[in-house]
Amino acid sequence: MNERRLQPSPWVERRRRIVNALGHGAVALATAMVLVPLVAVIWYTLREGIPGLTWDFFTQLPKPVGEPGGGMANAIVGSGIVVGLASIVAIPLGILAGIFISEYASARLAAAIRFVTEVMLGLPSILLGIFAYAVVVKPMGHFSAYAGAVSLAIVMLPIVIKTTEEILRLVPRHIREAGLALGIPQWVVVLRIVLRAASRGIVTGILLAVARAAGETAPLLFTALNNRFWHTTLDQPIATLPVQIFTYAVAPYEDWHRQAWAGALVLIGLVLVLSIILRLVVSRTHLEHEQ
Amino acid sequence: MAAEVSSVRTEPQGRRFAFPWRGAVGNGVFFGLCLLAGIAVLVTLVAVIAQLVVESRLSIEAFGIGFLTRSVWDPVAEQFGALPFIYGTLVSSLLALLLAVPLSLGAAVFLVEIARGWVRSVLSFLIEALAAVPSVVYGVWGIFVLVPWLLEHVSMPLAETWGEAIPLVAPPATGPSMLSAAVILAIMVTPIITSVARDVLLAIPRSQREAALALGSTRWEAIRTVVGTARWGIFGAIILGLGRALGETMAVTMVIGNDPSIHASILQPAYTLASVIANEFTEATTPLYVSALIEIGLVLLLTTLVVNIVARLLVWSIARRYSQQ
Numbered sequence: 001m002n003e004r005r006l007q008p009s010p011w012v013e014r015r016r017r018i019v020n021a022l023g024h025g026a027v028a029l030a031t032a033m034v035l036v037p038l039v040a041v042i043w044y045t046l047r048e049g050i051p052g053l054t055w056d057f058f059t060q061l062p063k064p065v066g067e068p069g070g071g072m073a074n075a076i077v078g079s080g081i082v083v084g085l086a087s088i089v090a091i092p093l094g095i096l097a098g099i100f101i102s103e104y105a106s107a108r109l110a111a112a113i114r115f116v117t118e119v120m121l122g123l124p125s126i127l128l129g130i131f132a133y134a135v136v137v138k139p140m141g142h143f144s145a146y147a148g149a150v151s152l153a154i155v156m157l158p159i160v161i162k163t164t165e166e167i168l169r170l171v172p173r174h175i176r177e178a179g180l181a182l183g184i185p186q187w188v189v190v191l192r193i194v195l196r197a198a199s200r201g202i203v204t205g206i207l208l209a210v211a212r213a214a215g216e217t218a219p220l221l222f223t224a225l226n227n228r229f230w231h232t233t234l235d236q237p238i239a240t241l242p243v244q245i246f247t248y249a250v251a252p253y254e255d256w257h258r259q260a261w262a263g264a265l266v267l268i269g270l271v272l273v274l275s276i277i278l279r280l281v282v283s284r285t286h287l288e289h290e291q
Numbered sequence: 292m293a294a295e296v297s298s299v300r301t302e303p304q305g306r307r308f309a310f311p312w313r314g315a316v317g318n319g320v321f322f323g324l325c326l327l328a329g330i331a332v333l334v335t336l337v338a339v340i341a342q343l344v345v346e347s348r349l350s351i352e353a354f355g356i357g358f359l360t361r362s363v364w365d366p367v368a369e370q371f372g373a374l375p376f377i378y379g380t381l382v383s384s385l386l387a388l389l390l391a392v393p394l395s396l397g398a399a400v401f402l403v404e405i406a407r408g409w410v411r412s413v414l415s416f417l418i419e420a421l422a423a424v425p426s427v428v429y430g431v432w433g434i435f436v437l438v439p440w441l442l443e444h445v446s447m448p449l450a451e452t453w454g455e456a457i458p459l460v461a462p463p464a465t466g467p468s469m470l471s472a473a474v475i476l477a478i479m480v481t482p483i484i485t486s487v488a489r490d491v492l493l494a495i496p497r498s499q500r501e502a503a504l505a506l507g508s509t510r511w512e513a514i515r516t517v518v519g520t521a522r523w524g525i526f527g528a529i530i531l532g533l534g535r536a537l538g539e540t541m542a543v544t545m546v547i548g549n550d551p552s553i554h555a556s557i558l559q560p561a562y563t564l565a566s567v568i569a570n571e572f573t574e575a576t577t578p579l580y581v582s583a584l585i586e587i588g589l590v591l592l593l594t595t596l597v598v599n600i601v602a603r604l605l606v607w608s609i610a611r612r613y614s615q616q
Contacts (some may be wrong), residue, residue, distance in 0.1 A: 020510060045428065101329065104329075127591065211423060217540075242427045246541060269428070
């Protein structure tokens, strides 16, 4: 009787094989379905966006409501300025904090800061807009490029910290020990040796943070606000590309929709080009450290 | 032995004497800068939370705890309640998870257990690209492509066939709706759930798959045991996706219809916590109105904080358990 039990029944065997095949098919199908929206978004953005990518789009100011034509020149420059201002603050601060976690902090403090960084990565960006409104816009009495930059800096900060810290952890310990053994002060070892070994990965983190900030809309709505004209100083409202796209997309004018698509194409192109660069950089860095 | 070590530690000759600041002083200054930066991160988070609490005091004093359960939103009469937004946020996020979770987990399993070589790296890249697309671009695509398509091919047929019987899909079906928001949110949280679930699955040791296969399992059965081991980490990935969905602003604002009332039907417009802030903040003219919007932000903050902390702890617990082995 026991021997019979050990014989697998052919029916059970067949069922297991069928389930195996169905399972494989199901997860492959799921993967394909996950990618459908990506293809659809890129396809439509190209189709609808390319006609709007005229010379005027890059060089003209927006036209008054209802008048066709005009462009997003001020918004493109404005985005560059706000993201640039945010980078000036967030990048050095983020790199230093990343160094602190990986080189100096005790295990417990490092874990705490890492945890806070993760929590900040998960915060809805619109809340950072409220924060910048409360600490910059309200005291100054008006919307400004500075306020937008503050909110974007907080968007960028955790991204820079996280990537810096992860890359620094990949740098082998013996490199640090070799430097210290030569009598080089620790801070020189960190800046000139460890940071240099990790430089490519850190650049990756910076690009990632810049890409995220360039596409952020919500925190700018009530900090940088918007501006139909060229800004003259940084303490007044400033146009940015994502906010302009949003404004145009929800307005009822055909010509504005065309420009919103064109703006979306510029934004998506920027982000995808950056991601491809990142991908190449990261895979090369990992290879080098594995060797 | 101890004496030898201390003799090595004596001040070395050469450049270090020529530039004494490069040693001890430099170390101190650099350490101080790094310490400040590290502390600044902690301070920033605390400051964000504190500012939201301080700025919403006016509204908290006016409406008390009832703010969370009142469904009136009348800026003219200065009567504010958060219930429609809480409802819209929860329902749209949960619907989004319903759509996104099976697909994301399927994709994560495919990436880790089945795909090999260049297929795996290309797919990983595409899923990361999906995560990198800015929210406002999804919004533009949502308004002009997704919403009309859903209305014609999903909402209208649903409302016509089942609308009478099931209140959940009762007519009239509108273009911008809870359903549109849920679909766009599902698209946006899929890459996060997929990539975190992928990392969790990668953390499970190979030996477990090999053990299952050695016992005569089919590959699918081996995958099921691996997924079973990783279940808490996968749950963490889902919760992380939930956190993202709760706070997503622009794309949702553009497709949800922005109606501050509660409809049973998901084919009708709704409103979320994040969208009402995005839409009305610059229009808010009175201090109480601004404060009520900031209290909405505070509700959103506390919800996402709890959700994110739970998710992180779950994901980390899996990673830690298996990295120690």
